[in-house]
Amino acid sequence: MLKSSRVAVFAIFLIASASTYALPSFSEQTEQPCKVCHLNIGELTPAGRQFKLKGYTQGKRVSPFSLTATASMTKVKSTASSADASVTMPNNGKLIPEEANLYVAGKLSENVGGNIKWTTSFANTTPLYGSAGVQTGVHVGHDFFLDASDVRFASEDVIASKDVVWGVTLNNAPAVQDLWSTTPVHAFPYRSSSLLNAWGIGHFGPTSMLDGGLTSQTTGVGAYAMINDAIYVEVSNYFKTSSGSSALQLSGPVNAINSSSNPYWRLAWNKVSGNDSYMIGTFGMVTNLARDPFVVGSASGKYTDKGLDAQYQHISDTHSVSAQATYIQEQVEWGSRSVGRSHDSSMSRLNTFRTKLTYDYARRYGSSIFYFRSNGSTDNFYWSYNQDPTVVTGACNQNNSLLAYCSSNGNPKTNGMGFELYYVPTPKVHIALQQTYYRNFLGGSTFIDNSTGASRAAADNNLTYLYVTYAY
Template identity: 30%
Template sequence: MVTPPTAQALPIFARQTGQPCGNCHTDVLGLTPFGRRFKLGGYTLGGGPFRKTLFPIPPSGKVFPTADELKSVLVPGTASQDAVAQLRSYARQTTSDAKLAKPAATPEQAITDAFAAVQKPEEEPGWFPPLAVMLLGGYTHTQAPDPNWTPGVNHWNANNNTGLAQASLFGGGAMSDNVGVFAQLTYSFPAIADASGKWGWDNVDVRYAQSGQIGGVDVLFGITAHNNPTVQDVWNTAPAWTHPYFTTQLGFTGPATSTVIDGAYSQRVAGLGGYLFINDQLYLEATGYKTLGVVAQTRLGADPLASLGQIAGVAPYGRVAWEQRFGDHNLMVGGFASRFEIAPWSVSGVPVPLDTTGNLADVPYGATNKYTDFGFDTQYQYRGDNYWVILKGAYIREEQRYDAGYIGGIVPANLTNSLNTLRASSTVAIGNDNRVVATGQYFRTWGSPDANLYQGNQDSVPDTTGFMAELAYLPFGSSRAPYWPWFNTRIGLQYFYYTKYSGDTVTSHDKNTFIVYSTILF
């Protein structure tokens, strides 16, 4: 959770939908087909013990979703008697077996019959503010003391630290039948070399969604406005939602170098895009990103200088994915592409001038550096009897061209470079609503040698290769658990093992990191 592109399965969504975590998530951030549909539908699905909006939505609707709203989550060919089982929390909380004893003609009718027994006017349930709080903390140990540590800068030691990593306030859910929000405000505690922590906005995703039919084919259409490239994605292979889902701000939890699409402009852009989900199979998206003004970034807690510069014009992003279900098997193959033309923060080595407020001025320059990213990804999910098996893979290649001549105060040795990222992981989630989760991940970054960009790295390369292993336990994940849907927590162990770090194969093991963490949500 220390990196910006993160979030958690939230009590606010559990309260709104009436669903336990395991209906939407295979592993907290990992989404099931039902969870993906909830997000694509704009976070608007209701069904929980509270009214989903402050004021009733006219005409006075029903608390529980209709069969049309939920038919997409049913596996084609599902037997009638199994329809409600796929939405087990509704049946457990709102009906008895006797109410479902009469067989239905279709799976959709089985859902409708189950909901009809418990329908009540929307004015009857109360409304609760759609807010949640998360605390993340833990213990971090590295094989060798962190070389970035300086005595007296903050309260951390060079090694073996225990403390808080992050505190977040979340707001979100349905604003109307078609508009929903996910928003996060975060206080990040200081990292090993930081003098202090800071408040800032975190992931924000505002959506409008509408479903219908075109030529007899089901189509879901949506518009998304967000502040982090790929945070709008619903598969856990895009950079914003990949492993590790949680970690502390200390230690070494991945490569030191990454592509632009992989978090370089988190919370520093405004993105607006549209998407189609056709027949619950084909996903198409087009989005454009524009850098926020320097003053706006500063006020929102996003350091402008932590990025490569200002995006010239609009950076385009496209996404395509094909998802196919075969009974309990679900397979996605897809790809994405983006192009960022960036005016760096210095020109000919001279920093961009300050404006009258003391902030860096928003000054456009004709010369830009170009970063073109191509990504290919796949995800396989198998839903067994009280367990999930998930396999994921993603590859990103970035082509770089430095027409502006500078990156910060550095002149790249080459006019063009390339950078590659590969991630592959497997996860097994076992128990009541995925109570125990084990994950293994292989990650590798490699690219062109550049004596100036990677000065100090062995062989002047960005290459990093490593493995991550995690074991997590979620004691309060189900609808029958104590304090659900008001409280949730996750306890995890992580180990990062490096065979190469920034080109170094001799002392790479010094970066090996062991973390014990816990998240608390309420």
């Protein structure tokens, strides 16, 4: 059922690359150190959420340009099942320049501000397959595109005796405008390896369409309001983005929406009390996806995503703790032509859950532990390995495969846990070591390597990710 799967298999790359960084331009604009708005590289404090809520306009106007660059090393535990590891996972275990980002971010006028981001990727982005479906290489490098970005108008008023901050957002990624690090785009991990795109699936396995599948491919317009700093509400709608410019397109497969009505909504309760802050919320989106004419066996579908999330933070100058949890339930109604061709039935579902706990000392040293799980409908036409060269539908066919790895039982079940350690020697440098352990991957403790048909253990995907990000 892999709702996001169907062609949203590269979502995790976008989630990783779209995180909110502590930009030097923001620090200069507000005349405050980065730690006032950020707990760590991807998580906003109450002050940071207020800055974003009010349209990035607090402070003075300064040069809005910032740059970030990331170098990394990814090591997957085993590539023994692959036909040729140098083809299916090049640069595994090697230190590489991973990506660079250019930001135009900050105050544009008294009521208008934004965070606009362009990304160039030097790492693997897209698996390449031969006519028999065997992975023959990976498209490497120098992709350039408009990443998850947000421009907004914001105002503060008293309405019906209540303090209201309200505004309008223009963005290109559902949930990028959200204030908490629980919703897609901003959710943990705040970075994950771009090399994992060679799998054709993300770090945490199958994810929902809302969870990054439309990033950089849509234009969204919405209205939001925070009432008495307690109730946050937003309603937006997303449209297909059509552009011939690579600077306005996604690097990777396109999940083209085929309707002018793709609503997104958000409702959250927020409380800040001294050093503690709390949030409980819900969000969701309905997306009508067109069949991709360039992907054999792809299917149109109506994706209905519903999410629940919660966050707690205790933030002080010395000891800080934060915890997040997110659950997304997705249901997809497939087009009639896909039944018996690309999917087992006319409807499928996918449920995903993530949770993370972080301890931070003096905004210099930190550690996180995390857990993730996805499960859903069995869909043999989509997920199961099929070595028959005459089959041209589904994600694991041997002619136009979307996935490097396939299920042995048609189920997307994936779960695991891990930890991350980070060190911030200066506000401009973030060094982190991330370790992920898989208990199940695509259906169970074993799955299939699509390049050979060989069985592979979930633990073979255990990975180490070391990265350094520099901001200027």
